Amino acid sequence: MQKTFTAEFEAIRPQLRSYILRITAHPADTDDIVQETWIKSYNNLASFQGNSSLKTWIFAIASNLAKDNLRLKKRWPENVTDICKQAAVANPVFFQEAMQIRMSSPQGQFEIKEHISFCFTCISKSLPIEQQIALLLKEVYGFKVLEISEIMDVSEAMAKYYLHYGRNKMIEIFDHRCALINKEGVCHQCTELNGIFNPKQQAQEALMKIEMARQADKLDKSELFELRTKIVQELDPFESAAAELQLHHLEHNRKVMEAYLIE
Amino acid sequence: MTLATSTSVLAQSTKATTVKKTFSRTTSVSTVIEADATIIWSLLTNASDFKRWNSTVISIEGDIAPGQKIKLISTLDPKRTFKLKVKTFQPEKRLVWGDAMGNRTYTLMPQADNTVLFSMTEKIGGPLFPLFAKMIPSFDASFDQFAADLKNEAEKIQGVK
Numbered sequence: 001m002q003k004t005f006t007a008e009f010e011a012i013r014p015q016l017r018s019y020i021l022r023i024t025a026h027p028a029d030t031d032d033i034v035q036e037t038w039i040k041s042y043n044n045l046a047s048f049q050g051n052s053s054l055k056t057w058i059f060a061i062a063s064n065l066a067k068d069n070l071r072l073k074k075r076w077p078e079n080v081t082d083i084c085k086q087a088a089v090a091n092p093v094f095f096q097e098a099m100q101i102r103m104s105s106p107q108g109q110f111e112i113k114e115h116i117s118f119c120f121t122c123i124s125k126s127l128p129i130e131q132q133i134a135l136l137l138k139e140v141y142g143f144k145v146l147e148i149s150e151i152m153d154v155s156e157a158m159a160k161y162y163l164h165y166g167r168n169k170m171i172e173i174f175d176h177r178c179a180l181i182n183k184e185g186v187c188h189q190c191t192e193l194n195g196i197f198n199p200k201q202q203a204q205e206a207l208m209k210i211e212m213a214r215q216a217d218k219l220d221k222s223e224l225f226e227l228r229t230k231i232v233q234e235l236d237p238f239e240s241a242a243a244e245l246q247l248h249h250l251e252h253n254r255k256v257m258e259a260y261l262i263e
Numbered sequence: 264m265t266l267a268t269s270t271s272v273l274a275q276s277t278k279a280t281t282v283k284k285t286f287s288r289t290t291s292v293s294t295v296i297e298a299d300a301t302i303i304w305s306l307l308t309n310a311s312d313f314k315r316w317n318s319t320v321i322s323i324e325g326d327i328a329p330g331q332k333i334k335l336i337s338t339l340d341p342k343r344t345f346k347l348k349v350k351t352f353q354p355e356k357r358l359v360w361g362d363a364m365g366n367r368t369y370t371l372m373p374q375a376d377n378t379v380l381f382s383m384t385e386k387i388g389g390p391l392f393p394l395f396a397k398m399i400p401s402f403d404a405s406f407d408q409f410a411a412d413l414k415n416e417a418e419k420i421q422g423v424k
Contacts, residue, residue, distance in 0.1 A: 145423065157299030160423040165305075165312055172315070 005045055008054050009038060015141060016062055018236050022121045022136055023066045023129075025254045027238075027247055033069060037062040052150045056143070060151040063133055074261040076125040078173050080253065081189055084122070087256040094252055095196075098245060102197050107244040110197035112206050112213075114242035115190040116180075116228060117235045122253055123173055124166075130154075131166030138163050139229040171225045180207070181216045181224050197245075279406035287365075287388025288396065292406040296379045298417035300355040300371045303379055306416055307358055307369055316416035319405045328352065333360065339405050364389060383410065 013034065021030040041048075041061050048057055077083065088094045101108040124132045130152065137143040137151060149159040179185035191203045198206070207213040212227035219227070237243060237250075279292040296303055306316065310323040310333060321341055325333035329352040335345045350366065351359035358369040365387030372380040385402060 155299070155301055157301035157421070158305070160420050161302050161305040164420040164423055165309070168315060169312075 001045060002042075005042065005054065009041070009058060012055050012058065014236060014239065016058065017238060019059070019136060019141055020062055020066050021237055021250075022124065022140070023063075023132065024069060025121060025125060025250055025257075026069075027251065029069055033062060033065045036065055040065070052147065056147045056150050059137070059141075059143070060153070063151055067129060067133075070129060073258075075128065076122065076257050076261075078123065078126045078177075080122045080126065080257060081119060081177075081187055083260055084253040084256045085189060088252060091252075098197075098248055101245050101248055105244040107241060109241045110194060110245060111242055112190045112194055113210055113231050114235060114240060114246055115193060116210070116212070117232045117237065118246045118249060119178075119187075119190065120170075120228065120232045121237070121250065123177075124170065125257075126173070127166050127169055131162045131169065134159055134162035135166035135170065139167070140232050142233075167225070171221050174225065174228065175221045180210070180213045181221070279403040279410075281401065281403055283396075284388075286390065286392045287386055288392070288399070289384060289386040290402040290406055291382065291384040292410045293380060293382035294410040294414050295374070296381050296414045296417050297377075298379065298421035300373055300379050302420045303371055303381060303413065303417045304355045304358075306413060306420075308352075317409060317412045319409045319412070327358070327360070337405070339400055339402065381410065381413065 016037065017030060017034050020033050021027060024030055024033070037058060041058050044061075048054065052060075102110060124135060127135065133152060134148055137148045138145070143151065145156055145159050145163070148163070149156045152159060152162070154162075175182055177185050177187045179188045180190070191207065194201065194203055194206050210231070212224055212231065215227065216224065237246060240246070277293045279290055281288060281290045306312070308327040310325060310327050313320050313323045319338050321336040321338060323333055323335050325331055327333060327349055329349060331349050333347050333349065335347055336343070337345070345362065347360045347362050349358070349360050351357055351368075355371055357371070359366050361367060365385060367383065367385040370382045370384075372382075374380055383406060385406075387399070
């Protein structure tokens with residue numbers, strides 16, 4: 001059993017790591033939680049009844065640890081990206097560091113889709129934690145409602161409520177904010193940053209690589225949200241070609257938010 | 264047809280009704296909802312989500328939790344903020360909020376066919392009620408809309424795959 005467990009844990013580790021990062025927005029805490037999950041699940045392997053899959057059981061342990069980690073922390077506001085942009089503009093060191101990563105790191109590319117994924121992480125932290133967890137499990141990691149109810153230790157009805165609430169709230173926030181899907185949207189951050197990090201690239205050309213942007217006038221907001229989650233699903237925030245740049249950006253936002261929420 | 268089903272079918276067609284008395288007025292509505300009581304209860308007790316699905320509510324501030332105070336603005340009287348207290352909070356069964364003038368009661372009754380009979384009643388009144396009774400608009404249309412919105416949203420969530 002131990003051998004199977006180790007093999008299975010290693011197989012899901014990348015997914016687990018990206019899931020916990022998307023909940024905590026904290027790379028160092030993420031690695032601690034994943035390691036703690038390994039220890040806790042290994043030590044409690046005898047209590048695994050096989051009523052759910054091993055993966056579901058491990059995700060349940062990790063989710064509880066992530067929730068414990070965030071228990072005393074406030075949720076982020078919906079306009080997190082506005083607040084963090086202001087802080088970044090006022091902090092020349094942020095752009096110096098980012099530019100150094102951009103120029104020297106093999107994971108320092110800037111791509112709009114990477115920023116869309118990053119933005120999804122930041123905005124989803126404005127949801128109540130249960131809704132955020134349910135949403136990530138379903139829309140990004142492909143768990144079924146029954147599995148989500150097992151991971152969260154709630155009824156299927158409750159899991160459905162969390163999912164519906166989280167999904168609708170995210171759709172509403174992006175519909176009001178994201179200029180990629182709404183011409184009146186207030187947030188252009190991904191294209192603005194593309195201009196900074198890829199000055200020779202035409203913004204329109206870059207946008208046309210994003211199906212969600214191409215389809216913005218044709219699809220309804222729910223369908224556009226599905227295209228958005230597809231982008232998030234396909235990116236591993238630790239392994240992508242933009243990972244170091246985006247993690248630097250995420251670390252900045254987390255620190256700004258921690259200071260902002262104490263005030 | 265079982266007794267439970269026959270009750271549900273009858274209840275499904277209920278429209279809001281109002282009973283007027285000298286010192287009080289009571290408006291009621293009920294509807295059968297094909298969703299789990301957990302979902303209906305979650306919708307009724309999550310203040311921050313109310314406005315999204317309920318077209319009769321302009322805003323609710325506060326926590327819908329035992330003993331808590333909430334501020335409600337309804338389409339019935341958009342200029343007025345009702346300051347209400349949560350008086351009864353029995354999860355998935357009964358919720359009552361109100362003020363000195365009256366109470367609104369929400370009741371969930373699970374049926375044998377896995378549906379839930381939802382009912383909502385508001386009784387307002389008091390010794391001075393006859394003086395201002397004519398100034399209070401009818402609640403009937405708003406109650407019908409509330410029940411329809413709740414049914415629509417809860418059944419949509421029940422269908423989440």
